[in-house]
Amino acid sequence: MIQVKNLTKIYRTGVVETKALDGVSFRIDKGEFVAIMGPSGSGKSTLMHILGALDVPTEGEYFLDGEKVQSLAEDELADIRNRKIGFVFQAYNLLPRASALKNVMLPMVYGDVPRGEREMRAKKLLDTVGLGDRLEHRPNQLSGGQQQRVAIARALALGPAIILADEPTGNLATVQGEEIMEIFESLNQQGHTVVMITHESDIAKHAKRTIVLRDGRIVSDQKIWKSQN
Amino acid sequence: MITSALEALNTNRLRTGLATLGIIIGIGAVIALISLGQSGQKSVEAQIESLGSNLLTVLPGAQSSDGLRGAAGGATSLTYEDAQALVVARLTTIVNISPELSRRTQVSAGRNNTNTQILGVIPTYIEVRKINLTSGNFISQQDVNSLSKVVVLGPQVVVDLFGEGVNPVGQTVRLGKLAFRVIGVTESKGGSGFMNQDDIAFVPLTTAQKQLFGVDYVSSISIETRNKEVMTEAQNEVGYFLLNRHKLNDPSQADFSIMSQADILGAASQITSTFTLLLSGIAAISLLVGGIGIMNIMLVTVTERTREIGLRKALGAKKKTIITQFLFEAVILTFAGGILGMLLGIGLSFLVSSLIKMPFALSPTAVILAISVSGGIGILFGWYPARRAANLSPIEALRYE
Numbered sequence: 282m283i284q285v286k287n288l289t290k291i292y293r294t295g296v297v298e299t300k301a302l303d304g305v306s307f308r309i310d311k312g313e314f315v316a317i318m319g320p321s322g323s324g325k326s327t328l329m330h331i332l333g334a335l336d337v338p339t340e341g342e343y344f345l346d347g348e349k350v351q352s353l354a355e356d357e358l359a360d361i362r363n364r365k366i367g368f369v370f371q372a373y374n375l376l377p378r379a380s381a382l383k384n385v386m387l388p389m390v391y392g393d394v395p396r397g398e399r400e401m402r403a404k405k406l407l408d409t410v411g412l413g414d415r416l417e418h419r420p421n422q423l424s425g426g427q428q429q430r431v432a433i434a435r436a437l438a439l440g441p442a443i444i445l446a447d448e449p450t451g452n453l454a455t456v457q458g459e460e461i462m463e464i465f466e467s468l469n470q471q472g473h474t475v476v477m478i479t480h481e482s483d484i485a486k487h488a489k490r491t492i493v494l495r496d497g498r499i500v501s502d503q504k505i506w507k508s509q510n
Numbered sequence: 511m512i513t514s515a516l517e518a519l520n521t522n523r524l525r526t527g528l529a530t531l532g533i534i535i536g537i538g539a540v541i542a543l544i545s546l547g548q549s550g551q552k553s554v555e556a557q558i559e560s561l562g563s564n565l566l567t568v569l570p571g572a573q574s575s576d577g578l579r580g581a582a583g584g585a586t587s588l589t590y591e592d593a594q595a596l597v598v599a600r601l602t603t604i605v606n607i608s609p610e611l612s613r614r615t616q617v618s619a620g621r622n623n624t625n626t627q628i629l630g631v632i633p634t635y636i637e638v639r640k641i642n643l644t645s646g647n648f649i650s651q652q653d654v655n656s657l658s659k660v661v662v663l664g665p666q667v668v669v670d671l672f673g674e675g676v677n678p679v680g681q682t683v684r685l686g687k688l689a690f691r692v693i694g695v696t697e698s699k700g701g702s703g704f705m706n707q708d709d710i711a712f713v714p715l716t717t718a719q720k721q722l723f724g725v726d727y728v729s730s731i732s733i734e735t736r737n738k739e740v741m742t743e744a745q746n747e748v749g750y751f752l753l754n755r756h757k758l759n760d761p762s763q764a765d766f767s768i769m770s771q772a773d774i775l776g777a778a779s780q781i782t783s784t785f786t787l788l789l790s791g792i793a794a795i796s797l798l799v800g801g802i803g804i805m806n807i808m809l810v811t812v813t814e815r816t817r818e819i820g821l822r823k824a825l826g827a828k829k830k831t832i833i834t835q836f837l838f839e840a841v842i843l844t845f846a847g848g849i850l851g852m853l854l855g856i857g858l859s860f861l862v863s864s865l866i867k868m869p870f871a872l873s874p875t876a877v878i879l880a881i882s883v884s885g886g887i888g889i890l891f892g893w894y895p896a897r898r899a900a901n902l903s904p905i906e907a908l909r910y911e
Contacts, residue, residue: 335824335904356828363826374821374908378517391826435825 283309288341301327303497316485319494367436371448406434426457529807532800533847539793541855547786549871568731586727587765603744606734624670630718646679646694661690666708808895820907832900840892848884
């Protein structure tokens with residue numbers, strides 16, 4: 282599903298080189314729920330950008346769903362993001378002027394989904410995140426938790442290979458954050474691969490595996506065995 | 511795409527409106543000036559055409575001597591005898607020859623008087639200039655030979671001296687100090703202001719020369735050619751004939767000039783089209799300023815919507831898609847401005863041409879020009895901001911606060 286080998290990312294500002302990632306390798310299989318953790322400056326944002334095909338590594342290989350991502354051109358990366366990756370951002374990043382329905386339909390516009398099908402699919406997705414009665418609401422008419430649920434529906438729009446969540450509960454109160462995590466868990470149970478970046482260990486507990494980064498390297502990678510209760 | 515562009519433009523209506531205003535004014539000015547220029551040209555053409563076609567005009571002294579050029583019509587080098595000699599020569603390209611002496615003088619009848627153009631003519635004038643009479647007769651050869659004190663009045667002069675609806679034939683009018691008998695009235699030919707062809711009085715050429723003004727030259731000789739095709743040939747024949755008669759052997763020394771109707775028309779329309787071009791140039795500059803305004807607004811929009819652009823790119827929008835989106839917004843702005851500006855320009859030129867009583871001309875070229883130019887301005891000035899939007903890195907754009 283996801284395979285990275287020896288990922289290295291070097292930022293240059295003038296003559297100063299900063300190694301944000303230093304030889305990171307791992308593999309995430311289909312149906313996993315992985316939390317990537319680490320303090321700020323550990324390289325987790327850089328890793329997220331590369332996994333999200335928003336950026337390319339300086340060195341190393343990245344295979345996503347069988348496609349070699351690291352050598353693609355800008356528009357090809359856009360295509361990968363559109364078809365294979367469902368983003369959920371900390372700040373929701375919804376279009377402020379568009380309704381919930383329009384926001385969910387947006388990736389389908391870029392993915393050339395036929396017009397008639399877009400609305401049908403978007404309605405169904407909003408239904409599954411519990412917002413079937415808020416289709417025409419604009420982001421400023423929704424609570425933070427509701428906005429993040431619209432964002433999750435949008436991430437699912439084209440049936441992505443992975444859902445990539447960047448601090449998805451960072452802007453939310455604890456209760457709402459828990460609700461969001463429950464949605465991720467149920468999505469994972471339905472077979473979706475979820476990769477989540479967070480620095481909160483409470484949130485990371487919902488995942489089945491945690492990868493911890495420090496100074497651009499993996500310091501731990503372990504599965505969490507949860508007891509059914 | 512259209513709805514999302516309209517929504518984006520709708521969120522900041524005042525700004526959108528102000529940006530469009532630049533284009534409205536620019537396009538409006540261009541359209542107004544082009545169509546005013548064209549109606550001006552049309553009215554000049556119409557007036558010159560009405561003077562008669564197949565017409566050559568010989569003017570005295572307009573050729574340069576030692577690099578100096580006398581004012582046309584101001585010299586005295588043409589005479590009635592020149593015209594008579596031309597008649598005797600029987601050039602095959604020529605049908606009629608009409609020598610004319612033109613002066614302005616005071617005309618009075620009883621207590622009324624007016625200042626009008628006096629034209630000394632011979633009977634052929636009526637053929638050359640296609641004059642019709644509403645009553646009485648025109649100047650006869652007998653009148654010319656015997657220096658008769660008779661006058662044919664233009665309709666405007668009749669109104670000025672006798673009032674509406676009066677037939678003045680048989681009455682007496684004074685030209686300067688001399689009494690003349692009115693023998694005819696010409697039909698109205700129209701024209702206005704300094705081009706009014708009805709504000710005129712005709713007298714025998716000889717009478718005008720000897721009795722009224724005491725000169726022995728003519729101010730022009732009008733020549734009607736057989737048809738339009740022989741105009742150039744006639745121009746050459748007349749030219750060499752007069753050179754020979756004036757004992758000059760080099761055309762560059764000619765003490766007269768020959769203009770065809772086409773020359774006069776050409777000169778007149780060259781003046782009007784130069785004016786139109788000049789004014790349109792100024793209008794085009796205002797259009798350019800409007801375009802820069804659009805570019806400015808689009809750059810502001812791109813900066814404001816950096817996060818949105820980042821999101822769209824993260825969700826799979828390709829460069830081309832982003833460029834199209836922003837170009838679309840710019841083109842909608844300028845296109846709307848173009849249409850409104852066109853209406854403004856048409857309204858303005860209609861108003862002005864009805865105020866100064868010119869024929870109103872709206873050229874389809876101007877309309878097509880306005881629409882395509884305004885769309886083009888949108889693309890031209892929207893291109894850079896759109897490209898800037900498309901080249902934003904999605905990471906930077908998502909992070910932008």
